Amino acid sequence: MKINDTNRIGALNHYQKQSESRVSGVNKARQKDEVQISTAAKEMLTTSQASSAERKKLIEELKQSVTTGTYHVEANKIAEKILPYLKQ
Template structure:
C-alpha cells in the first residue's frame, strides 16, 4: 500500500480558509446592520395618507367609475386607448 504526501499534517480545506477569513473580516469591521431608506416622495405620500387628507375630486371620480362599471354603462374611448397604447407598440415593434 502506498501513501502519498505523508508530510502533510491536518490539511485545511480552501473553502474553510475562505470562510474563516470572511468571519475575521466581519469581526474587524463590526457587525453590519441592514438599512432602509425612504424617499422624500414616499414620506409625503405616507404623511398624506396618515393625515386622513383625501383628494375629494379623485375619490368622486373613482366612485363614479365604479358605479358605471357595475351598472354596465361605462364606455371605453377607443381613440384615447389607441393613443395611449401606440407608443408602446411602436417601441416593441422596432426591436
C-alpha cells in the same frame, strides 16, 4: 482503521477557513445604502396627496358605473395613448 489526528499531513479544513473569512469580513467597514429622491418625484408625491380626495371620488364613480354596466371604453382614446409606445 482508526484515525486519531485529523490535522496531520497538511490536512485542510475548508469550513474553518470560510468561517474565518466571514469573521474578518464583518470587521471591515461596510458601505451604507443611500436613497435619493428627485425633486420631480417629490412633486409627484405632493400632487397625488393633494388630489387624493378627488381621485377617490372618481374611482368610486368608475366602480359604480362598471358595476351597473354603464361604463363605456373609448377605443380611439386608448389607441392614441398606446400608439407612441408602440412606435418606439
